Amino acid sequence: MTREQAKDLLPIIQAFAEGKIIEFRNKSFKEWVEIENPSFDPTITNYRIKPEPKYHPFKDAEECWQEMQKHQPFGWIKKTCGHCNFLHIMELYSTGILINNVDNFGSFRNLIKTYDSAFAETTFADGTPFGIKEE
Structure with missing residues (x-):
């Protein structure tokens, strides 16, 4: 993992530690899916904090x-x-x-x-x- 990748993942890891729902998407998929125990490997998966409903x-x-x-x-x-x-x-x-x-x-x-x-x-x-x- 590079420092830039770590900077990108840091807010997501912090949100995960605070109990927020994290979603992932493999680079070949279009749909975001909830994940309970993310590995936070940026080379194979995209991560995001699940958006709050508006x-x-x-x-x-x-x-x-x-x-x-x-x-x-x-x-x-x-x-x-x-x-x-x-x-x-x-x-x-x-x-x-x-x-x-x-x-x-x-x-x-x-x-x-x-x-x-x-x-x-x-x-x-x-x-x-x-x-x-x-x-």
């Missing part, structure tokens, strides 16, 4: 509704910052959602969020981003 905000109520049905508990989201408050989605609109927010003192209030702000500030209750996964 998400974007919902464009409308129909797209939001279709995605909501895939997540449990249905209709619940949680804040990504501050307290771990769970919020209940009350209504979907073409440009956003109506949320019932119950605070730690038992009082509640209704909030209207755009899909962009809901994407930035919340996740589904199962922890996945409150948006659409890009393919």
